[in-house]
Amino acid sequence: MSFGNWFNREKEEIPEKFHSYESGKAFENCMICDKYLLDPGTRYMIEKAFKQYSGFQSKDVLFEFAICEDCGTSMRADLSKESLDNIQQYFFTNANRVIDMDEYEKNSSVSDLFTQKCIIKNINKEDLTEFQMIAYCDGPNLSLSEPPLLISELAADEIQELISEQTRDELERFTDDLTGLPPELKELFKDEMILI
Numbered sequence: 001m002s003f004g005n006w007f008n009r010e011k012e013e014i015p016e017k018f019h020s021y022e023s024g025k026a027f028e029n030c031m032i033c034d035k036y037l038l039d040p041g042t043r044y045m046i047e048k049a050f051k052q053y054s055g056f057q058s059k060d061v062l063f064e065f066a067i068c069e070d071c072g073t074s075m076r077a078d079l080s081k082e083s084l085d086n087i088q089q090y091f092f093t094n095a096n097r098v099i100d101m102d103e104y105e106k107n108s109s110v111s112d113l114f115t116q117k118c119i120i121k122n123i124n125k126e127d128l129t130e131f132q133m134i135a136y137c138d139g140p141n142l143s144l145s146e147p148p149l150l151i152s153e154l155a156a157d158e159i160q161e162l163i164s165e166q167t168r169d170e171l172e173r174f175t176d177d178l179t180g181l182p183p184e185l186k187e188l189f190k191d192e193m194i195l196i
């Protein structure tokens with residue numbers, strides 16, 4: 001089954017795992033421009049990174065944020081064509097777009113179904129030390145056109161390698177220009193692969 005079929009499902013409200021750890025509620029505003037996100041028709045993405053320790057049930061949230069579609073587009077515009085092509089090619093070649101029919105029928109939740117293992121490395125979430133989860137959203141719901149995904153640190157590192165030096169400089173300039181962004185988030189944008 002391809003991703004194309006997943007939207008036959010009912011609309012799904014943004015699940016708790018994509019809520020803000022800090023507030024305990026759904027993200028309400030774009031981290032960059034502060035736009036309100038929960039009106040239907042407002043498109044945005046949520047990204048959260050986790051670190052977990054084997055043998056422990058708990059995990060740390062390394063970072064989390066929501067970015068509206070417009071801000072995401074501005075950031076992507078700073079990526080060179082070469083970097084964008086590289087990333088697209090990487091996903092095209094490596095992403096596991098086939099889902100298990102049994103799992104599909106068993107899972108009532110789309111977000112559970114798509115965040116069980118790394119989309120690239122096929123490793124179960126339980127066996128990962130660090131991973132990121134991304135959800136594409138529309139107001140209070142998950143987007144019906146793009147399923148959420150989980151990416152292991154291993155794959156995120158590989159993707160980061162695909163970004164040219166020039167693009168890194170551009171992204172750095174972009175974050176320097178952002179006003180009101182807390183310093184720790186600026187550092188994050190510079191050091192971490194933000195998958196937009």
Ligand SMILES: [Zn+2]
Pocket residue numbers: 030031032033034035067068069070071072
């Ligand atoms: Zn924004």
